[in-house]
Amino acid sequence: MASIFGSAATTTTAAAAPASSTQGDLKSDLELVSPPDDSIQEISFSPNADMLAVASWNKKVQIYEIQQNGNSAGKAMYEHEGPVLSVCWSKDGSKIFSGGADKAGRMFDASTGQSTQVAAHEAPVRCVKVVDIPGAAGPILVTGSWDKTIKYWDLRSQNPVVTVNLQDRCYTLDTALNLMVVGTADRYIDIFNLSNPGTIYKTLQSPLKWQTRVVSCFPNSSGFAIGSIEGRCAIQYVEEKDNSLNFSFKCHRENPPNQRDVTNVYSVNAISFHPTHGTFSTAGSDGTFHFWDKDAKHRLKGYPAVGGTISSTAFNHNGRIFAYAVSYDWSKGYQGNTQGYPNKVMLHPVKDEEAKPRPPQGGKKR
Incomplete structure (x- = not known):
């Protein structure tokens, strides 16, 4: 089988697809082998290898290796004492961190196969990220919880270095360079400059009218995207001088056939930025x-429905693979979780013409 995911040196020409073509296809997408047997909450790629960590409600984090021919294999697994709500990697790819409904943050060492508890909260840990703090002796783990706090952890100590109180429960958190953005209940958005991690740099309420589902930072840290339950995405810059660049747009909505006055609105569950092009995905x-x-x-490309809600997405380190979890997101309550509902992770090979920024000349903006 040909190398479906290519390599970092692989290039394709824009001529391979007409500039006017915005319809993508899923025909080359491959399914991850042996996915979790319960709802998938979050997926995360290693920053320097094609290794994918998958956190799910089966209380496990499962780690997979993805080969260039698209084959995948389970490599490791570790457990929490409750559903796992978030997962991320260390900057060198040697460790995996996760947070769960057991109110714990855990670290898995890929070299030893050992997992240890490294963080604790008074309520479920909803978000975990590894950040670099200027002056810190090493990487710092950040955990965000439904106990309305975020905590910074030096992994050599059992106690948090800093605890910051939030306005409400932490729902989503992302970082890029020195920027960290936290989205909480009641639509609060807290912006942190990691040069001063114990203080909220700026707080705003989401420009979107309904509950925040996801925030995702621009790779250059100048701003972030917000996704909400109302089928809308906002692009927000950090500094006031860039306010003119802020905007929002509708997405993940549909008009049923023969019902011109009806619009079905869907939650935006995941936003992922391409690591090199700076373009981004939404999924819902x-x-x-x-x-x-x-x-x-x-909009560069839109793709057909995949047969179930998409709960999480991630680009790999060079942007050649886009992974998406097809798993029930509870958006229609317990009655929507029917027997046989899909629960899988799909791997989409990304061609340059799908994710490259649009050339500045020619065509109308939309």
């Missing part, structure tokens, strides 16, 4: 994902 409860160019305010 309608079971579709799309690639966007925020600077051109343009």
Whole structure:
């Protein structure tokens, strides 16, 4: 089988697809082998290898290796004492961190196969990220919880270095360079400059009207995207001088056939930025994902529905693989979780023309 995911040196020409073509296809997408047997909450790629960590409600974090021919294999697994709600990797790819409904943050050492508890909260740990703090002796783990706090952990100590009180429960958290953005209940967005991690740099309420589902930082740390339950995404810059660049747009909505006055609105569950192009994806409860160019305010590609809600997405380290979890997201309550509902992770090989920013000349913006 040909090398479906290519390599970092692989290039494709824009001529392979007409500039006007925004319809993508899923025909080359491959399914991850032996996925979790319960709802998938979050997926995360290693920053320097094609290793994928999958956190699920089966209380496990499962780690897979993805080969260039698209084959995948389970490599390791460790457990929490409750559903796992978040997972991420250390910057060198040697360790995996996770947070769960057991109120614990855990670390898995890939070299030894050992997992240890490294963080604790008074309520479920909803978000985990590894950050670099200027002046710190090493990487710091950040955990965000439904106990309305975020905590910074030096892994050599049992106690948090800093605890910051939030306005409400932490729902989503992301970082890029020195920027960290936390989305909480009641639509609060807290912005942190990691040069001063114990203080909230700026707080705003989401420009979107309904509950925040996800925040995702621009790779250059100048701003972030927000996704909400109302089928809308906002592009927000950190500094006031860039306020003119802020905007929001509708996505993950549909008009049923023969019902012109009806619009079905779906939650935006995941936003992932391409590591090199700076374009981004949205994915939602309608079971579709799309690639966007925020600077051109343009949809690059839209893809057909995948047969179930998409709960989490991730690009690999060079942007050649886009992984998406097809798993029930509870958007329709318990009655929507029917027997036989899909629960899988799919791997989409990304071609340059799918994710490259739109050239500045030619065509209308939309």
